[in-house]
Amino acid sequence: MSQPHTRIDYWQDPDAPNPTSRKPSVSVFVRDDEGKILLLRRADNDLWTIPTGGVKKGETVAECGVRECREETGLVVEITGLVGVFSDPGHVIVYMHGKKVDEVRQPVNVCLRARVVGGEVEPDPEEAQEVRWVDVENLDDYRIHPAIRRRIDTGLNNEAPYVE
Template identity: 45%
Template sequence: MGRRDFEDDPEAPAANSLVPAASVVVVDGRGRILLQRRSDNGMWALPGGAMNLGESLADCAVRETREETGLDVEITGIVGTYSDPRHVFAYDDGEVRQEFSICLLARPVSGAIAVSEESTDVRWFDPGDVDDLPMVNNIRRRVDDWRSGRMPAIR
């Protein structure tokens, strides 16, 4: 299913859905960040997705990371909370979702990198090598918030 991101766009469709989600900054022992190239928009992104009923935010983050990258992770902290109503995702099925994501920090504990139906590429990047990658602004903001090392962001 295709997805289009709108941020601060007066032409954006009105949101008709709000779904709690987790995104994950996975950092390995060498300080590299794990990114996936999304199959729905071709952009580099953090692993993550919508919470299911009956699971915690941490469980969601671990599940989504495993599903999208092949890695099992341990949650070690929080990067920030992202809930900007001017950032919506329009899906081909008519859903227009307002952003509501908590970005967690994690480290890999097992597994092997693998692409999924949601990704075309998954790889590790040195933090300084992500600036030129095609990435939606809000994902870039999460990466920048992590790189800044400040207190968790609330946006």
């Protein structure tokens, strides 16, 4: 039996381990016609998030966002804009396989705006335990990591793209 993959996110924690890599990722902020936000519950840490994943060689940031959303939720999206670029060194992610640390990553995330253009909600069980459309006023009822909540709150502000 294979050992589970685990992800541990640190935020502004002086006891967080030192990063061993810095990699680009893309997250996708998607709202429906009623203003609800697309969230998924991660399979590796049980936290709620927006679709997010690493940029692969040979793909653009926009292609990554579309791919990750489709893989994690089953929905096809069209990129409509930029929420911002998030690179706070206080966000550190530890990826583990069983008890072995595979990587300690300091992410650089490009958060894109998108709208659904097709597909059906069908979470990939390796990535997401469930997918929901969530009313903005109910966000506090969900366990969302502060780094992800910052992206969501920035997306809700509808201001010019944020860069850190």
